[in-house]
Amino acid sequence: MSSALFIIDVQNDFTEGGVLGVTGGGVVASGITRLLAEHPESYDHVFASRDWHDGDNDNGGHFSESPDFVDSWPVHCVAGSAGAEYHAALDLGPSVIHVRKGQGVPAYSIFEGTRGSGEVVQDVLSRLGVTTIDVVGIATDHCVLASALDALGAGFTVRVLTDLVAGVAPESSAAALERLASAGATVTSSTPRGLRD
Template structure:
């Protein structure tokens, strides 16, 4: 039997209402995530989470470059959006959303701790120079299929899904469990198209529950 894991991408306070980098309707991902946690736990599936975990002087922060948030530039020779300070290590903003079922999470993987480069994906930094421990953990537990929800659709979810596919995982994205930043109005829709084109299967929560039994 194929082993599965639910991957919760960056469902953290700073990406939800009142947070430093609040994603529109970001909080709505929590109910979907919790429903999937319950669904997975009754079937023996693992539940893992990624967390942005930035030092206070992270190079992706607009404050480090004296520019306005959302300014475009470069970091470590890569194109970079300069963000409001967010998910700073050991702050309330970096914590998982309080209504998320924390106790059901089997493992948490931090990303974005290197101040010299951003890390959207839960697997790699943006330059693919360093890996997190996520892939090693999944392989150790013989997991080959992922169910993905979280924040934000057009950044961390998209790059996590694309990396998972490139690493050989079967990936299912629950679309109503994701919300996007949408610096451009169609960014999230385009992100879902990119994920699907790369091999991910897209479901709503209702479709997933109905088709997967």
């Protein structure tokens, strides 16, 4: 049995100043860096996802010139662009497992992504014997929600660390956390965290 941290989409386009920037994104980036630096033994494996969209098409309707901000969005996190890069305050270290999602299709959950080798996240987790997952990142009410729900649905024990997530709006973020709690996730702060030191 092993543990994993899911760092969801802490990218320039989703943090302050980005195309879809959320308030508190930069604080989340620095907070995750601090967690990893101060508690390096807390997780056996660290996964970090990024939206990595095609720049020459609408990615299956995900991009729109008239977005509804539910199923369609302005152009963001185009592969290789500055907006798709991790926030500068996020220091992941050398052993992180990078996951790219949304390559030509709509994608919200980290489980819809792949490693550079093409290996899907579920297969990586199974191979590594992961049983428990903590989820942090952006946005609480979209990709964090989708990733945590998929983790629960796949049978993992899931915690969402509320001080290390940031959402689009307070109301929808609160509703997302309530939904996750009802689905079986533990919704808690990272401090005190009870993680392995």
